[in-house]
Amino acid sequence: MPRSRANRHFVPRQRDAALFSGPTGWVEGIGLAGLALARCLGLYLRILIGKARLDLPAFAASLRQAGLSILPAITLVSLVVGLILGHQSQSILGQLDLPELILASGAYLVVMEVIPILVGILVAGRAGVALAVRQASLAVSGEIDGLLINGVDPIRLTLGPVLLAMLLMSFAFTVWGSLVTLGATGLWLWGMAGLSPASLLDAFGRALAPGDLVEALLKPLLFSLLVAVIATVNGTAAGRDPEGIGQAATRTMIGAVAAILVADLLIVLLFRE
Template sequence: MDRPAEFSLSTSAQGPQLSFSGDWTATQLGSADTALAEAVQSAPDVTLDLRRVHRMDTAGAYAILRAVGEDFALGRIEARPESLRLLQLVRQAGAAEPTPPAAPPSLSSLTVRIGKGVVDMALEATETMVFLGHLLVVVMRAIANPRRIRWPALVNLMERAGFDALPIVATTSFFIGAVVGLLGANMLRQFGAQVFAVELIGIAVTREFNIIITAVLLAGRSASAFAAEIGSMKMQQEIDAMQVLGVDPYEALVFPRFGALLLTIPLLTFVATVAGLFGGLVVTWSVLGLGPSFFFQRIVDNVGAQHFWVALSKAPVMAAVIAGIGCRQGLEVGGDVESLGQRVTAAVVHAIFAIILIDAAFALVYMELGI
């Protein structure tokens, strides 16, 4: 039940005293603060009795302190401990210096930001090399002693990170192949060379789009999951507990994810290739009237398997980069949820950027080799 803020002035053996009652809150304050200021001015040596105040918030506390003035001693106030604490906090907040305005941007501040960015990049590169070195040691241990591999975790991650991605990889690759076939048929029809749309679909799907689509989907699906899983364990100090128990987190968490993607990405690439070719076949059959036998005969004669092996050669590198970036970002998570969100986002962005960069590097190398 709400009660209006009230006070009364009386005289005791110690002098004039103001007795407060009701709710000294923002909604019940009314004009009590103005009347209180006038009462304090008429009795400068007054003491305050707040013991009968039912509720008080920061607005009521500020009104009382403003009425009695900044020099009024809190020792002349009788109140419950929580009320005295609120008055003390409000007085400290009122006495705090205002936040200085932000300095206008200048050349020196820009230089400082650039310098911090360079230092952060150097630290990031150093931590990346440390991560790669530790992971390489764990991989060498697993090769030297396969019994150290956690096979149940590896198989489980192969299913979650690899096999469960088959439907989305196949569906996306199907539509990519269909789009490439549709564009090729419409463009080549202008030159009377629409039959070469089959070669365009074959080379684009078997050489580039199969591995690119697979890697990008794994970056958005698996890299983010790895960062979130390991980051959540890091926040709950489970990784610290593993280290206390003598378990290497790289061996228990990073290597199974690394191996799972490394073993499943060739299968995903093959499925993406088949689905992309099927999407192109559907378009060429429906738009150009080229049947399946003609389509696959031109694929075998003019495209061949070389382009598929070129794409498959990129798969282990893509898998290693995706798993490494996801796990490393998870291990860098701090103790708050904001850090977890930032690292999960960074895992996806860095993985996609690395995929595009690696594919471009492979393209340049194979172009120089004439492959």
């Protein structure tokens, strides 16, 4: 394969010096993140118009990694959050006879903030870290150069199936987590506080407008994009040092959690009155 074809795929060459270091390192990292995201979106567009094919085995493996392995955790945590919300609401209802206000506030907080952030962090801890480790392993072993010589884009190879799986599973987990949490809260208040299912559904309906539900479903997708590009940048920056694999995993988790919280704060400040 001619080297000119390999050079059309921009991936930082693995050198002795640390990648994305120095005063301009963060600019290089942002540039790689934007390039990686653009390549994935281009790949998905080519798949939709029939000019490319998705790596189905890799996509299925990514779904298992980002889906089935996290499902028990998201279910358990959502159930516990729902029961805690139900118990605390029952305690407040014993002092204040404002069930609709209390339930509306609790439901809004859980659906709009707790569940999206929880899903984002769990996806970062499982799929994001795994993506960073895989990309770092390619960098440490020198396989990136081999892929480039053969005309294979390492970023598209690793990120394409994983990002799509993360987006799909984040959406599904947000819906599932919200239903489990609100269901557990409703069952607790129905059984322990005597609130009727009709009043519970009415309170939940008043708490969440259609626009709120759209935002709650879109936020985890944004978080997944942030996690994916952070994992890609950290994995690529591992260089040839074997210790870089562990560092990539650690930096991905810390960076992803920080990015999720900052992004959520910006959404609250900029898009809510």
